[in-house]
Amino acid sequence: MPDKPIAFDAYETLATAYAAAVDTKPHNAYYERPATLSLMPEVKGKRVLDAGCGSGVYSEWLMKRGAEVVAVDASPKMVELAKQRLGSSFDVRQADMSQPLTFLQDSSFDVVLCPLVLEYIEDWRATFAEVYRVLRSGGQFVFSVSHPLHDYIYFKSNNYFETELVGGEWRGFEGVRVYMPSFRRSLEATLSPLTEAGFCLERIVEPGCPENSPLLKIGGNRHASSFVPRTGGPPVMASSQKCPQRPRHLSISFLR
Numbered sequence: 001m002p003d004k005p006i007a008f009d010a011y012e013t014l015a016t017a018y019a020a021a022v023d024t025k026p027h028n029a030y031y032e033r034p035a036t037l038s039l040m041p042e043v044k045g046k047r048v049l050d051a052g053c054g055s056g057v058y059s060e061w062l063m064k065r066g067a068e069v070v071a072v073d074a075s076p077k078m079v080e081l082a083k084q085r086l087g088s089s090f091d092v093r094q095a096d097m098s099q100p101l102t103f104l105q106d107s108s109f110d111v112v113l114c115p116l117v118l119e120y121i122e123d124w125r126a127t128f129a130e131v132y133r134v135l136r137s138g139g140q141f142v143f144s145v146s147h148p149l150h151d152y153i154y155f156k157s158n159n160y161f162e163t164e165l166v167g168g169e170w171r172g173f174e175g176v177r178v179y180m181p182s183f184r185r186s187l188e189a190t191l192s193p194l195t196e197a198g199f200c201l202e203r204i205v206e207p208g209c210p211e212n213s214p215l216l217k218i219g220g221n222r223h224a225s226s227f228v229p230r231t232g233g234p235p236v237m238a239s240s241q242k243c244p245q246r247p248r249h250l251s252i253s254f255l256r
């Protein structure tokens, strides 16, 4: 890899704890994943790229539903954990999504799925050009990212319009503490590179907290209570608050 991705060290440190928590961690299991998966098409028999697969929770969901999955992740530890989860023959490679994915052929996927990864990439144009290249015409690009409104408030930004490097300490994974850098950006900076790459917006989900959400039974948004923004001060959402009162993530589907 030419330059290490900004969150490379953080995810190498966090990988094992992330893998242990991701199936049941409320924020992932009851908030981000249901929203993102609600945008997925029927995947049986389809070829899907899990871009930034982590320890493989989405890849497993796809494989159980009959998809043919290829996965990539920048973190060698995550790649190893994904293999442990899905078997040594699982097609997962170490690759940086900000660089050309030369080992993937043009128009070779029906769906590209990329949850919770793009925050770690500054310039999305090259990434989206590659997603566009590997998707067949009519193929679907589904991803989730931090919500621009949430990040703007949470990181106490002084300029909504700037794409800026932010970060904070993550404490919610089995006692592992890690400084997690990411890029915060506006809604326009989130959507424009996609339309510029040639994609057409299909659907957006801003997940809220429905009345029957399991988050209500858990008694606290543990993710919110375990994250301290770099700028200091208490998290904007109090740990006693059971459900997010504004969207934490945005799940989006685009068509090629």
Ligand SMILES: C[S@@+](CC[C@H](N)C(=O)[O-])C[C@H]1O[C@@H](n2cnc3c(N)ncnc32)[C@H](O)[C@@H]1O
Pocket: 005, 006, 007, 008, 011, 022, 051, 052, 053, 054, 055, 056, 057, 058, 072, 073, 074, 075, 078, 095, 096, 097, 098, 114, 115, 116, 117, 120, 121
């Ligand atoms: C929050 S995890 C999400 C993993 C998985 N998509 C999930 O939802 O469980 C973020 C993942 O993005 C990967 N990642 C970060 N920067 C990356 C990059 N530039 N290229 C590829 N993967 C990257 C990390 O290694 C990590 O596995």
